[in-house]
């Protein structure tokens with residue numbers, strides 16, 4: 196991966212930090228996107244301490260609103276003349292309803308609209324750097340999602356479990372349409388469920404975090420969660436694989452709930468309208 200520029204959103208913690216570490220160990224130039232400078236700097240320092248020759252850099256960027264996501268894309272375009280890998284890893288599992296400055300439910304923004312935007316805004320740069328790969332870190336829980344376009348984007352049907360699943364469903368619903376758009380460009384796109392991993396996602400960041408920490412001790416490590424995303428981003432055997440959903444390293448067919456082409460089309464149009472409105 197020498198001389199390959201890899202952008203990892205949410206690269207300061209959990210699975211994302213382990214992805215950065217693994218890519219840096221393969222000598223890639225890795226860009227950690229973190230919304231918080233201190234957390235980002237700490238992660239970069241940790242990684243550079245364990246891998247003294249690592250080429251890891253921080254870009255501060257917040258995927259929490261349309262404007263800040265656009266700003267992040269422009270920063271990346273300004274700083275990196277080539278981008279070979281984009282790993283849309285950042286994600287949130289909110290336990291309470293919170294709207295962002297655009298009036299959008301926060302996990303709809305971070306889990307669906309932000310990667311949708313980055314894929315579009317960075318597409319020409321990825322294409323010019325081809326062969327290039329995009330990996331969307333998805334979640335198997337998408338099967339429990341229920342997307343209602345009059346409610347889900349705005350948190351009208353907020354539920355502490357189902358909302359996360361629904362925003363992850365939004366992300367995989369768009370996979371076939373995004374795949375078709377990228378076809379023949381030299382940029383591949385795949386989505387992956389990384390496994391059930393012991394990180395700070397969701398309730399771990401809330402008041403019951405201490406309880407979940409006990410339960411999650413037996414879960415798999417962030418390093419194990421990074422294996423499949425890194426494999427999709429780097430392995431020669433999946434260099435031309437495009438538009439697939441993976442459960443870890445197994446390519447599987449999306450569940451019926453994610454194969455609603457009409458809903459996907461409407462979500463696509465809504466996502467475009469939302470982006471253009473800001």
Ligand SMILES: NC(=O)c1ccc[n+]([C@@H]2O[C@H](COP(=O)([O-])OP(=O)(O)OC[C@H]3O[C@@H](n4cnc5c(N)ncnc54)[C@H](OP(=O)(O)O)[C@@H]3O)[C@@H](O)[C@H]2O)c1
Pocket residue numbers: 204205206207208209210211228229230231234256257258259283284285286287305332333334335388389390391392393394395396397
């Ligand atoms: N853990 C699991 O079992 C599991 C299972 C399936 C899928 N996933 C997916 O794996 C991905 C990584 O999750 P994780 O388990 O590693 O969770 P995590 O430890 O909570 O890490 C999430 C990362 O996303 C970043 N992030 C959140 N909101 C952001 C924003 N507005 N702008 C920029 N970055 C933001 C966080 O930054 P801060 O540190 O600043 O909050 C953090 O770096 C997510 O997409 C998640 O849905 C995880």
